[in-house]
Amino acid sequence: MYVALFSSSEGPVVLQRLDANGDARGAPRTIPESGLAEAAAELEAGHPRWVWDDTSRWYPVLLGAGVRIERCVDLRLSHAILRNSALTASSRLATAESNSWDRAAQETIEQLDDHALFELDEPVPDLADENTLAEFTLQREAIAAADDPRRLALLLAAESAGALVAAEMMYAGLPWRADVHDQILSGYLGPRPQAAERPAILDAVLARLRAALESPDLNPDSPNELLRALGVAGLMVKSTRSWELKKLTHPAIEPLLEYKKLARLLSANGWHWLDTNVRDGRFHPEYVPGGVVTGRWASKGGGGALQLPKQIRGAVIADPGWKFVVADASQLEPRILAAMSGDRGMAEAGSAGDFYAGIVASGAVETRDQAKVAMLGAMYGATTGESGRLMPKLARAYPRAIGLVEQAARDGERGEIVTTRLGRSSPRPGASWRESQSEAYGEAATDADASRARGQARGWGRFTRNFVVQGSAAEWALCWMANLRRSLHELGGGAWITDAPHLVFFMHDEVVVHCPAALTDAVEAAVRDAAADAGRLMFGAMPVTFPLTVAVVDNYGQAK
DNA sequence: GACGGCTCCAAA
DNA sequence: AACTTTTGGAGCCGTC
Secondary structure, rough: EEEEEEOOOOOOOOEEEOOOOOOOOOOOOEEEEHHHHHHHHHHHHOEEEEEEHHHHHHHHHHHHHHOOOOEEEEHHHHHHHHHHHHHHOOOOOHHHOHHHHHHHHHOOOOOOOOOOOOOOEEEEOOOOOOHHHHHHHHHHHHHHHOOOOOHHHHHHHHHHHHHHHHHHHHHOOOOOOOHHHHHHOOOOOOOOOOOOOOOOHHHHHHHHHHHHHHOOOOOOHHHHHHHHHHHHOOOOOOOOOHHOOOOOOOHHHHHHHHHHHHHHHHHHOOOOHHHHHOOEEOOOOEEEOOOOOOOOEEOOOOOOOHHHHHHHHOOOOOOOOEEEEEEEEHHHHEEEEEHHHHOOOHHHHOOOOHHHHHHHHHHOOOOOOHHHHHHHHHHOOOOOOOHHHHHHHHHOOOOHHHHHHHHHHHHHHOOOEEOOOOOOOOOOOOHHHHHHHHHHHOOOHHHHHHHHHHHHHHHHHHHHHHHHHHHHHHHHHHHHHHHHHHHHHHHOOOOOOHHHHEEEEEEEEEEEEEEEHHHHHHHHHHHHHHHHHHHHHOOOOOOOOOOOEEEEOEEEOOOO
């Protein structure tokens, strides 16, 4: 059973039961906004799948009122997938004129096109509320007619479950000890300074740097100034990137690298970050499911939740009597590639535990480092250096796996789209890309035009090559989390989210569960089971394992 | 002064 | 260690 939830043009909220076919059952029920939580709680007892335009619009309100829901269809996220998927390309939904659902999807899925699909000053209307039912019908029709409906149905269920997880994690927050964060900062930078002053240790490092470069007013935050000062000191570099500076020998380099490290910590996760992002002992980042073209999540505000540096993870401390179970999927992307390509040799290499050691054992390359750099090269499209040299060896040993990414790269170079395991397709290249490709074959084309076009084509090929792997890995992670969310709720015996084991953090291939200390063993088992289930859901009988590295800790900084 | 592009660096 | 993918954000700097 489904329950559609939308607001009508008059204002109040409408609830409409739907049967298994998505057809309305009974009269719509109109209630005031203030009565939504109560009505939703009643309906939830019947375990419906909620159908709504946008989880981030409705679910935070329900959570705030103490209502957890089991499952939903997020029409906005689903629309973005179905609109672009190669599996539904001929559906009515995909071939229609663009409408407000595309506009809504646009807010998170950035179209990689030089021409904006919509005028920016055009007002973005509320998602057409009366169209919720019509959109749901169109989506079901598109899925049913797809080449492999099961794949898309799984993707959309996982995507929608991910939206629930994102809202629940934002609600629960990541336990964060402001006092410990302050201690960490003080250790690196010196005590918290007044207003806009530079912390003492950072100030001392800056003084050493200025002395070493004989440049008393140098502002090292300005790449221009820094480059000039380095030049005067006889250090010829093209950029001020740390890895380039590390190659130099000069008394100024040590304080400069130290300054960069400390200045970064201060500006990205210093006291200002702490003041604006941590309230009542919790960090509440806003996750954006589907925010990355590949299907990975993005995060908004909250100072880059998905870039949380290891330096400050020590401030993430479990509540008294509680623990963190931190789990990350080891070498996820190579395993995904092995599974989706059906490359049994590569799957075998990963079955013993350490994927890269398995590659070495198979004789494809000689060292673990070579295996790692070669695999990264295969997935990212390296052509130069050691990685580029090792690639042919890998291609001989694992023709199916390497063939899959090579094919994806060639498709991209021709401007075609590629599709993940479950059916998310890549965007098409933008107008300027297509223009320079066609110009490169024209009469007026110069060698420079042709070479620029080739470079752009290869660049897009690297994107599509990576898209299929990164996107399919993101799908695996969604399935993993959806499974885990369900079993954590069961472990909690139906208790409220924050009273039961619950997800508090997610970073692409890593999750953090906050749970009572007595339940850590059960949670660890649940996390591992959820990973195994995700593999079976996506790849059926293909013998690929997805081992996890699990740590039970009081403090996130202790994990890895 | 606001805005956008650029550089740099954090994460996976 | 980067090369090669996807991001978010701070600070600088030229332009409007």
